[in-house]
Amino acid sequence: MTATAARRGGTGRQGPDALPVTLGALKARVDHELGEFARSETALLEAIDPDLKPVGEQLRAIVGRGKRLRAAFCYWGWRAAGRDDGDDIVRAAAAMELVHAAAVVHDDIIDRSAVRHGRPTAHRALAPPRTGRTGGAGRSSAGRALALLTGDLLISWSGQLFTGCGLPSAYLNRARPLWATLARELVAGECLEVLRTAPDADGPAGADRSLQIVRYKTAKYTVEHPLHIGALLGGGPPALLDVFSAYGVPLGEAFQLRDDLLGVFGAPDATGKSNLDDITGAKPTVLLALMRQAATDSERRELHTLLEGGPAAGTERLGRFREIAERTGARRGVETLIAARAETAAGAVDAALLAGRLPPRAAEALHGLARHCLARER
Numbered sequence: 001m002t003a004t005a006a007r008r009g010g011t012g013r014q015g016p017d018a019l020p021v022t023l024g025a026l027k028a029r030v031d032h033e034l035g036e037f038a039r040s041e042t043a044l045l046e047a048i049d050p051d052l053k054p055v056g057e058q059l060r061a062i063v064g065r066g067k068r069l070r071a072a073f074c075y076w077g078w079r080a081a082g083r084d085d086g087d088d089i090v091r092a093a094a095a096m097e098l099v100h101a102a103a104v105v106h107d108d109i110i111d112r113s114a115v116r117h118g119r120p121t122a123h124r125a126l127a128p129p130r131t132g133r134t135g136g137a138g139r140s141s142a143g144r145a146l147a148l149l150t151g152d153l154l155i156s157w158s159g160q161l162f163t164g165c166g167l168p169s170a171y172l173n174r175a176r177p178l179w180a181t182l183a184r185e186l187v188a189g190e191c192l193e194v195l196r197t198a199p200d201a202d203g204p205a206g207a208d209r210s211l212q213i214v215r216y217k218t219a220k221y222t223v224e225h226p227l228h229i230g231a232l233l234g235g236g237p238p239a240l241l242d243v244f245s246a247y248g249v250p251l252g253e254a255f256q257l258r259d260d261l262l263g264v265f266g267a268p269d270a271t272g273k274s275n276l277d278d279i280t281g282a283k284p285t286v287l288l289a290l291m292r293q294a295a296t297d298s299e300r301r302e303l304h305t306l307l308e309g310g311p312a313a314g315t316e317r318l319g320r321f322r323e324i325a326e327r328t329g330a331r332r333g334v335e336t337l338i339a340a341r342a343e344t345a346a347g348a349v350d351a352a353l354l355a356g357r358l359p360p361r362a363a364e365a366l367h368g369l370a371r372h373c374l375a376r377e378r
Helices: 003-008 018-048 050-063 069-080 087-111 136-163 169-195 206-233 238-265 286-294 297-308 314-327 330-354 360-374
Strands: none
Touching (some): 018 050, 018 069, 018 087, 018 136, 050 087, 069 087, 069 206, 069 360, 087 169, 087 206, 136 169, 169 206, 206 238, 206 286, 238 314, 238 360, 286 297, 286 330, 314 330, 330 360
């Protein structure tokens, strides 16, 4: 983040302790609503047959984890529209977390990831016990199938919790069309990532194509859409939605760019996942696109080998990938993109505050949420 953006969080009411208290209290309320909802729904599921207990346990575990950022953005979209706090909006905001939970489950299946938050991913956890009749391949296939169905149920739950949150139907109807947009763009981003994943992908437009994936796979459903849904629920004007787009898209992109860097350079104990996931999956990240653009011919060939698997051990493979990322300036380039987007998002909030289009408390919360999104180790 640039010096200007950092100063916004350095003094007064926007100091580093201002948001965590608010976000922590909101997170606790979202955790409570999700916990109660998951316990009720999994009890009904398990009542169908005792064999479904492992699925119910996994659903409760999945729902019980998360930073609750999407819920926080939805909540502050509502508050920025001039609405008061209430349990109904917290439940509506919590529905955003179920969309995210479903996306994570499906993403881990696609990526064949083994660990998430330091625990086995859903398709690993749901693989049935090994028996004489069930080999490794059969167990993996069953685990993936059960996880896929679990993710599908989480999507259904999100709509169920949203429509049953307690807000008037007229309020819900204002935001309902945006759910279709959210789903369409999230799936579009996931599909583009699958279609553009290849060890030998290259080209001068690689970074722009990777940024497009970032925008649709993560940025919009993490920040912009939750803010819009909250504002629409609260009857916010179109000008407020414009502010949230100007803030939400760059911040959401910066959030995912930070995540991509942590995926390679972060500490697994903090991130809860392997540093090799994006490398073994040959993910079309902006980091990789910038590496390919600036790499020498020999480095480009080596990258292809590293992404395909090659003979190198995991630590050697990761070390060499990091070296190329540093030498080509790709890591620094991603940091520059993050800083520029953070500044753009902060500027959008400041301009809206000066123009009277954003209440001071909401502006303070959005600045704090931006800091929380980007100054993280996991």
